[in-house]
Amino acid sequence: MVATIATVLALLTAPQTTPDFQTHDRAAPKLTVVSSVIDRGVRVAEVTYTFRGKPIRALFVEPIHARRHAPGVLFAHWLGDPATTNRTEFRADAMWLAQRGVVSLLPDEPWSQPNWFEAVRTRASDAAESAAAVAGLRRALDVLIETGSVDSKKVAFVGHDFGAMYGALFVSTDRRVRVAAFMTPTTTFREWFDLDTKRPPTDPAAYERELSQFDVPPYLAHARLRASLAQFAQRDPYVSATKAREFATALPARDRTVRTYTTGHALGIERATNDRRSWLIQHLR
Numbered sequence: 166m167v168a169t170i171a172t173v174l175a176l177l178t179a180p181q182t183t184p185d186f187q188t189h190d191r192a193a194p195k196l197t198v199v200s201s202v203i204d205r206g207v208r209v210a211e212v213t214y215t216f217r218g219k220p221i222r223a224l225f226v227e228p229i230h231a232r233r234h235a236p237g238v239l240f241a242h243w244l245g246d247p248a249t250t251n252r253t254e255f256r257a258d259a260m261w262l263a264q265r266g267v268v269s270l271l272p273d274e275p276w277s278q279p280n281w282f283e284a285v286r287t288r289a290s291d292a293a294e295s296a297a298a299v300a301g302l303r304r305a306l307d308v309l310i311e312t313g314s315v316d317s318k319k320v321a322f323v324g325h326d327f328g329a330m331y332g333a334l335f336v337s338t339d340r341r342v343r344v345a346a347f348m349t350p351t352t353t354f355r356e357w358f359d360l361d362t363k364r365p366p367t368d369p370a371a372y373e374r375e376l377s378q379f380d381v382p383p384y385l386a387h388a389r390l391r392a393s394l395a396q397f398a399q400r401d402p403y404v405s406a407t408k409a410r411e412f413a414t415a416l417p418a419r420d421r422t423v424r425t426y427t428t429g430h431a432l433g434i435e436r437a438t439n440d441r442r443s444w445l446i447q448h449l450r
Contacts, residue, residue: 184296184378186303186338189217194308196225203229207263209256214312216304217297223272223305224252226259227313231268236449237315238262238269239306241328243348244276245431251277255323261442267449270309274298276327288366291358292375295331302335306342317341321445323348326403326430330354330381333412337384344448346394346441349401349430351408352381352415382415392420392448396437401430420448 194214201210210225227235242254252271259269275298278285286294302322310317321344324332329350336342351357355376366372393416397409413423422444428434 184292184299186296186299186334188300188304188307190215190304190307194304194311196308196312198225204260205264206230207260209260214304214308216301221272221301221305222252223270223308224256224259225268225270225313226256226263227268228263228266231314232266233314234316234319235266235268235314236319236321237309237313238267238321238323238445238449239302239309239342240269240271241274241302241322241324241332242271242277243326243328243431244282245326247279254325258323258438258442262445265446267446268309268313268315270305270313272301272305274301274328274331282361283363288358288361288364288372291354291372292379295354295376295379298327298331299334299338302331303339306339310341318343319449321345321449323441323445325349325432327357330357333381333388334379334384336390337388340389343389343391344393344445345390346396346444347412348396348432348437348441349398349404350381350395350412351404352411353377354379356408357403382411385412385415385417388417390417390419392422393417394422394424394441394444396432396441397423397425398428398430398432399425400428403430 196212196214199211208227208229212223212225213220240255244250252273255271320342322332322336322342323346325348329347336345395413426437
């Protein structure tokens, strides 16, 4: 009877439809180095790789004496300050980690495009582009592992805002990531896309059904993370305390750390940064 109840609960919490999160990229990943600098024992390279035939710009950060089978981190940036809504948001984190032997990849996400939220994405494309964003993270992980001499059993993910949201779907469907840190995520994409008040959906009910297949908690219920960190802000206009608790509760109970800071959505305070870095090093070791 216990097994039967558990099975029923799993079915009830599973996503009712399964979006296509496959990369559809058959060729082996390849990095093209555009430029490179050495800074305090760390190599920071501007690179490109391809995803579905399109070039993706990224930062590849590694110790100058990187060893084979090093731990690795894949970062996904936020949608916020235009200056850091791109591959540079986590550059300082990646530098700090590289000085401790970690290799990192920091790609530009689709929302790094100027005016992405207001003009590039559309209500009609939100679902398809959401699936593509998750597939893009899977491709980025291929690149990190296969071109960065990274140990596939020592890989972590860090995401902020939209990066954390799509990252939650990513780590729940790609079992190579067992350690993940999420910064100021909410639980449904609909609540953030509805901030686009000038372009409401033509059929709200149909839009809700389409977007609900990306609701985060049902995915996290099946994630195989061995450790997770969730960081939230008390002064966050985009993520309520209720939504923060909902996300945190959905994380696997095993080695789950939840921290809240007296700051805003950007989490731009030293304590939050230090907590995240220390947590990553602890769990990558």
